[in-house]
Amino acid sequence: MMSQQVFADRLGKSKAWVDKVERGVRRLDKFSVVYDIAEVLQVDVEALLGNDAERRPEMLNCIDQVEVEEIRAALERYDQMSAFCQEPPPSPPLAELRKAVCYAWLRYQHAKYVDLARSLPKLLRDAQGADSAYANGQEASVAAHLLGQVYQIASSVLRKVGEHELSWLAADRSIAVSQRAGDQLLSGRASHRVASALLSLGRVRPALDVNVNIANRLAVSSQDRAQERLSVYGMLLLNGAMAAARIGHSATVRDLIAGAEEAAQELGGGQDDYWTSFGPINVQLHRAAAAVELGDGRSAVECHERLDQEKLSAILPERRARHYLDIARGYTQVGDIEKASEMLLEGDRLAPSEIRCRPLAHEVLSEVLRRTRGTPPAPIAELAEQMGVGL
Structure with missing residues (x-):
């Protein structure tokens, strides 16, 4: 049993402060303090707060x-x-x-x-x-x-x-x-x-500027560590393309993806330098995602259908599942709700957290359910129940 004084010393508080908290005179209104208490007592924060049941x-x-x-x-x-x-x-x-x-x-x-x-x-x-x-x-x-x-x-x-x-x-x-x-x-x-x-x-213009400006600086920097530099440079261009797509700048999207594609070709196969997974296949995944952002679901689906499935299967689970979510959006844009459902289920099979925990996935699933005629297929109904999305 830990005494009040020992507990107070370990917490960095006075004994009087601990006494007031125990008697309910003083409230714990800062989560950082709650976390420190849990650390001293060596218990989970959830147990300390009693939030498990909630x-x-x-x-x-x-x-x-x-x-x-x-x-x-x-x-x-x-x-x-x-x-x-x-x-x-x-x-x-x-x-x-x-x-x-x-x-x-x-x-x-x-x-x-x-x-x-x-x-x-x-x-x-x-x-x-x-x-x-x-x-x-x-x-x-x-x-x-x-x-x-x-x-x-x-x-x-x-x-x-x-x-x-x-x-x-x-x-x-x-x-x-x-x-x-x-x-x-x-x-x-x-x-x-x-x-x-x-x-x-929603700060799209600053996002575009950050990506392009830093990419331009890397492009004119020393060529030391050229492979790693190409990976980071390419990902900045791809992220910039996504920002440009969000505001409908299709010409900028094409230019940025073309620059990233050139970098990927120079690099060769996919690399994970600086955790980028950058390479030709990732460029194609971003091409599809940018098309979805531009509202061109047909181009996104066509891009997906042209993908080398063997190379796609070599991509890390998070990135693949994110792609399936993008393509599910693309299929909803062209009205193919059955295919959109398949993409959601494939993403959930591969990396459940990427589908079940992302607000965007909840929005896509809601749209799929809304546009499904009659009773939704059992796998989609089950996924909706697990995600807490109303049928």
Whole structure:
């Protein structure tokens, strides 16, 4: 049994503060404090808040608000500032942190969003702690590089589940940290994440400008690390094409995709440099997605039908499932609801979280159900029930 004084000391609060909380005189109105309490007591935040019973059964495979708030609390920490005034807290060895970051990337690329979301708060705190602990040493750039990656992972996951403001914050943090790491390409990848968050927020013109401006800078930079540079450059162009499509600039879409296609041909086969999965097949997936954004579902479907299925099957699950979601939208645009349903089910089979946890997928499924004549097929009805989408 932990005494009030020991608990207060570990929490960094006074005994009087703990006593008031226990007696209900003082409310816990900051999630960061709740998280610290859970950490000291070594219990899950959900158990501490008693939120397990409130979770809807059909949403257990998705990130819920408790998990989002845990990530928010980790993003709100400013341990780097306190390091100026006192000795930084212990941090994991960089080799151990590097393994954890690599594993987090793998989970993201396989659309394991729930597992990733539950591990992200600790990974963020560990990476922030390492960045502080090694700030003045020879490994400062390594620690900053790892923290920059973790911010990018957090940004990507948060955008997937519709937390666009938090996604923007995490991506913006990554730019500053990546610059400290001295890695222009990591910074370019962070810019890509910022642009994606801006696009999700409806800030289309800034998203287009960020992608094109940074791509242009990379195009005239030193040709060192040419392969990696081409991968990041190409993805910026593709992301810019998606922004241009959102505002109906078809000529800009064609130009940007053509530039990315040229880079992909120079690069050769698909690469995962800086977690881009960039290559000829990814260019074609973006061509289809841009057509959907332009409202040209027929071109998107034709592009999908021309794909080399063997090469498509080699793409990582998250990217493939995202493509199936795009093509489901394309099929709804041409009125082929049966095919749209097939694409949703194929995406769900491949990477359930990419379909069940994304607000966009909920919108597409709602449209499919609305336009289905009579009773929907059993697999679609079952998916709708699991996703909480009304029939």
